Amino acid sequence: MARESTLARDPTQNILDVIRTLRVELRKSDRKVADVVLAEPRQILTDTVADVARKALVSQPTVLRFCNAIGCSGYPDFKLRLAQSLALGTPATHSVLLDSDTADEVVEKIFDYTLTSLDWARHHLDKEQLSKAIELLADTQRIEFFGFGASGIVALDGAQKFPLFGVPCGAQTDAHQQIMVASMLKPGDVAVLISNTGMTLSLGDVARAAHENGAKVIGIVGAQEAPLLRYCDVSLVVETLENTSLYTPTISRIAALVVIDVLSTAVALRRNDDHQHRITQMKQRLNEMRFK
The missing domain is CATH 1.10.10.10 (Winged helix-like DNA-binding domain superfamily/Winged helix DNA-binding domain)
Structure with missing residues (x-):
């Protein structure tokens, strides 16, 4: 044996x-x-x-x-x-990184593992919950994103896409600031909480503060059993093949960034022609800032 x-x-x-x-x-x-x-x-x-x-x-x-x-x-x-x-x-175990791997092997393994995990996340994303999240974000007056560490990076990315949402957006990555902002939310606002483990205690406090003031809460987490989801109105479970190995790339963050892209794009497509025109103008101005 x-x-x-x-x-x-x-x-x-x-x-x-x-x-x-x-x-x-x-x-x-x-x-x-x-x-x-x-x-x-x-x-x-x-x-x-x-x-x-x-x-x-x-x-x-x-x-x-x-x-x-x-x-x-x-x-x-x-x-x-x-x-x-x-x-x-392709077995995901082929992507396990070894100390003896060459640069070429590291490239192949990380790309393979990332593509495999993104495909898994895509097929396991609850489309009904995704639609509910889009409805909330399309009808809100203000969006605040909350997250720590790698999830904080996703929160910042969400706020960076505010021209596509068409409403004021913010990103909070400090625990004290998170509670302050969540306590100032009101009916019609949406709080988006991002946590791969879904076990960060302070984010539960943020969700409760947002609810107490009438705001809606969307949770983006990496597991269906995440405790944080009990405080959310909409649950987006972005499940990946994340490995806790020392050298494994942060697939969960990449998958969450893709979901933010999906949400922002879907909301932007629901805006009227005037909003679409303003997005076009914004893109043109950005192009003018680049080298010719």
């Missing part, structure tokens, strides 16, 4: 390769689950634990035990690693 323990504990391993390698060492009932996964891995991405149990003719606890046996912390973790192996036809 030494091989099993080594493979199962290594999160960089392609999970399909792990299953193939460990299959003969699994319990008989666990092998039934393994066979279902290997037979239709893409279908498993949309299956629940109950679905897999039914297909494998086993109990739901057996499915969970199978996940643990192959080194996953649970069914969600198993599905994430499975997605990493299947996304864009």
